[in-house]
Amino acid sequence: MENTNLGGNVDPILTGLxxxxxxxxxxxxxxxxxxxxxxxxxxxxxxYEGGIxxxxxxxxxxxxxxxxxxxxxxxxxxxxxxITVPAKVVLPVIKECGEKGxxxxxxxxxxxxxxxxHATEDALVATAKQYxxxxxxxxxxxxxxxxxxxxxxxxxxxxxxxxATMVSQSGALLIxxxxxxYSRGVGFDKMISIGNMSDVNFADLITYLTDDPHTSCISxxxxxxxxxxxxxxxxxxxxxxxxxLKSGVxxxxxxxxxxxxxSLAGSSKIYEAAFKQAGISQATDLNDLFDRTLAFxxxxxxxxxxxxxxxxxxxxxVLATDAAERAGIPLRFAPEDVQQELxxxxxxxxxxxxxxxxxxQGGHEWYYASTKFAxxxxxxxxxxxxxxxxxxxxxxxxxxxxxxxxxxSGVTGKPVSVSFVGGERSDKAMRWIVEQGIxxxxxxxxxxxALGALREEARIEExxxxxxxxxxNVDGQKAREIIAAARAKGRTALTEVEAKQVFAAYDLPVTxxxxxxxxxxxxxxxxxxGYPIVMKIVSPDILHKSDAGxxxxxxxxxxxxxxxxxxxxDNSLAYKADAFIDGIAIQEMAPWATEVIVGSVNDSxxxxxxxxxxxxxxxxxxKDVTFSVAPINLAEAxxxxxxxxxxxxxxxxxxxxxxxRKALAKVLANYAYMIYDLKDEVAESDANPVIVYEEGKGxxxxxxxxxxxxx
Ligand code: COA
Numbered sequence: 001m002e003n004t005n006l007g008g009n010v011d012p013i014l015t016g017l018x019x020x021x022x023x024x025x026x027x028x029x030x031x032x033x034x035x036x037x038x039x040x041x042x043x044x045x046x047x048y049e050g051g052i053x054x055x056x057x058x059x060x061x062x063x064x065x066x067x068x069x070x071x072x073x074x075x076x077x078x079x080x081x082x083i084t085v086p087a088k089v090v091l092p093v094i095k096e097c098g099e100k101g102x103x104x105x106x107x108x109x110x111x112x113x114x115x116x117x118h119a120t121e122d123a124l125v126a127t128a129k130q131y132x133x134x135x136x137x138x139x140x141x142x143x144x145x146x147x148x149x150x151x152x153x154x155x156x157x158x159x160x161x162x163x164a165t166m167v168s169q170s171g172a173l174l175i176x177x178x179x180x181x182y183s184r185g186v187g188f189d190k191m192i193s194i195g196n197m198s199d200v201n202f203a204d205l206i207t208y209l210t211d212d213p214h215t216s217c218i219s220x221x222x223x224x225x226x227x228x229x230x231x232x233x234x235x236x237x238x239x240x241x242x243x244x245l246k247s248g249v250x251x252x253x254x255x256x257x258x259x260x261x262x263s264l265a266g267s268s269k270i271y272e273a274a275f276k277q278a279g280i281s282q283a284t285d286l287n288d289l290f291d292r293t294l295a296f297x298x299x300x301x302x303x304x305x306x307x308x309x310x311x312x313x314x315x316x317x318v319l320a321t322d323a324a325e326r327a328g329i330p331l332r333f334a335p336e337d338v339q340q341e342l343x344x345x346x347x348x349x350x351x352x353x354x355x356x357x358x359x360x361q362g363g364h365e366w367y368y369a370s371t372k373f374a375x376x377x378x379x380x381x382x383x384x385x386x387x388x389x390x391x392x393x394x395x396x397x398x399x400x401x402x403x404x405x406x407x408x409s410g411v412t413g414k415p416v417s418v419s420f421v422g423g424e425r426s427d428k429a430m431r432w433i434v435e436q437g438i439x440x441x442x443x444x445x446x447x448x449x450a451l452g453a454l455r456e457e458a459r460i461e462e463x464x465x466x467x468x469x470x471x472x473n474v475d476g477q478k479a480r481e482i483i484a485a486a487r488a489k490g491r492t493a494l495t496e497v498e499a500k501q502v503f504a505a506y507d508l509p510v511t512x513x514x515x516x517x518x519x520x521x522x523x524x525x526x527x528x529x530g531y532p533i534v535m536k537i538v539s540p541d542i543l544h545k546s547d548a549g550x551x552x553x554x555x556x557x558x559x560x561x562x563x564x565x566x567x568x569x570d571n572s573l574a575y576k577a578d579a580f581i582d583g584i585a586i587q588e589m590a591p592w593a594t595e596v597i598v599g600s601v602n603d604s605x606x607x608x609x610x611x612x613x614x615x616x617x618x619x620x621x622x623k624d625v626t627f628s629v630a631p632i633n634l635a636e637a638x639x640x641x642x643x644x645x646x647x648x649x650x651x652x653x654x655x656x657x658x659x660x661r662k663a664l665a666k667v668l669a670n671y672a673y674m675i676y677d678l679k680d681e682v683a684e685s686d687a688n689p690v691i692v693y694e695e696g697k698g699x700x701x702x703x704x705x706x707x708x709x710x711x
């Protein structure tokens with residue numbers, strides 16, 4: 001097969017699909033009511049310069065192009081085939097495409113997995129695979145690209161030209177966003193409809209677009225992923241900003257996980273966690289998706305915290321100040337030298353602090369001078385210029401002054417955003433500024449939020465360097481042996497002693513725990529662990545040990561051990577006469593400090609996921625927990641501690657000394673490593689409670705629980 005589109009590291013087959021040099025439209029039609037007609041018309045009208053080959057069983061010519069009865073009759077190389085024939089004939093058509101050597105099929109046709117016909121969809125993919133062909137769709141509108149002058153879709157026109165690429169799981173929404181790109185002035189190079197994702201998925205496209213010179217920002221509309229870890233891997237490797245709007249959040253993850261930990265999960269929290277870990281900026285709604293896309297596609301990341309706001313109105317200045325706080329870049333007063341210089345470009349009653357208020361009297365000269373100076377000053381990491389329409393100023397003059405100031409400053413690599421609040425004149429000026437490559441919004445908080453997103457993007461870039469975590473002193477083999485021994489006894493729940501042995505094999509600091517099967521053995525073990533100790537029954541038939549009176553704490557000497565042994569045995573047998581008893585656990589009694597909980601869920605999309613929160617009411621009542629898809633590195637483990645609302649408790653509040661966050665980070669990372677390593681064996685587990693001591697004094701896992709997968 002001739003390869004017409006080889007380039008760089010990019011997959012030549014995907015390139016053939018997305019940047020084809022020739023396109024067959026199978027199901028092309030002369031009937032203007034048919035999608036097969038619209039696609040040919042759109043390719044013509046968008047100025048596509050590659051070969052256009054309509055395929056139709058009866059027409060010899062369609063919209064000025066010679067038509068062929070079959071794709072196999074086309075005497076030229078065909079890179080991509082847009083398929084617009086009814087569902088029942090798509091499979092034989094795909095086979096013909098494969099035989100022809102087509103690189104990729106863009107299947108617009110609906111009526112496959114989305115209506116329950118998984119079998120035909122699977123057969124399409126299997127057939128395509130036989131020929132090394134890729135499939136986009138089915139159930140899509142097609143794909144659009146400004147840089148390729150290619151509208152291979154049934155959307156009316158190419159999007160407003162720009163540097164972002166939108167990938168959408170919803171076709172109808174993509175058509176709407178195509179139109180909205182003009183009214184919002186948000187530019188896209190490509191819009192790709194991904195539909196059922198039978199083959200080409202988000203991960204493939206993120207990887208492809210990472211190397212696409214026409215894409216500076218990737219925007220995603222996501223309903224659901226098929227392979228979470230692959231998606232995360234592609235996003236982590238992507239060096240361009242990715243912004244995603246996730247919809248269709250279902251509770252299937254929560255429902256599936258019956259355990260206490262699982263009930264707190266819910267897939268939306270896990271999606272949120274996974275996107276964050278993968279460095280994806282998360283949009284809250286469609287407007288936010290466009291706002292972030294505009295900022296990311298036009299401006300560089302903000303590499304420091306110093307945001308300076310210039311305004312001609314106190315009100316919008318205050319709104320911007322509030323927004324800066326919400327966006328995680330609270331305004332600080334500019335240094336004295338900056339203030340002195342700015343004072344030269346405002347009336348006596350203006351303010352050179354931050355926001356810098358050049359007042360309603362501020363004309364284009366003052367905007368020019370203050371913007372140019374501030375943008376160039378090294379203290380300023382990001383600049384937002386606000387304008388409120390006034391009777392004494394012309395919005396377009398102000399817009400031009402701001403743009404000229406940015407250009408004349410000679411500075412690059414620093415983000416700037418603008419907001420124009422007013423009527424039609426302001427809207428016109430706003431559009432003009434966007435056309436110059438500066439994101440401009442109709443509200444001050446949006447302009448500040450844009451810089452907040454760019455600040456977040458810089459942090460994502462820094463975190464990308466933090467790498468993977470490989471814990472030392474891990475003995476996975478030993479853990480598997482303990483699990484195999486329990487399975488051999490027909491159990492899928494490990495005893496506490498076994499669970500702690502598994503935890504210990506992953507270097508988790510469990511309290512010393514041994515299993516005694518006689519009173520003398522109990523005494524020997526207690527003496528070697530050291531007093532005080534805790535004693536508990538170990539029996540698969542007694543799950544609620546305290547209710548059975550089968551737990552004794554704070555045992556201080558040998559005499560106490562002997563007494564407790566007898567009482568626990570008697571109480572257990574009184575509670576359940578035929579209980580199978582493994583023995584009595586002899587445990588080190590850890591002094592109490594801050595109590596946290598670490599747990600796991602096996603998410604259907606992302607796999608093993610760690611949950612973390614403070615124990616007691618924090619988890620039970622406030623549900624103050626956070627999630628991370630495993631494995632995680634130490635930086636992510638520290639970030640989890642900051643992610644919960646009760647984070648200050650770990651940092652030390654009201655005279656309490658800070659807790660040992662470093663040791664806790666190691667526990668979280670090792671625990672995540674364990675559930676990832678044992679993902680085929682462990683269905684659920686938790687460490688609850690885990691006691692966190694003062695800084696430098698470590699952490700103790702007091703109780704451990706592991707439920708095995710059913711095999
Ligand atoms: N090879 C080439 N052309 C073929 C063919 C084949 N094997 N079999 C049929 N055709 C031709 C038909 O003759 C017809 O051309 P004509 O108008 O000249 O007769 C053309 O392909 C289309 O077939 P038709 O039966 O008229 O179907 P249609 O146009 O009414 O519908 C789809 C086809 C694909 C548009 C429709 O099945 C569909 O899936 N619609 C939904 C698409 C959608 O909304 N997708 C995006 C969701 S977001």
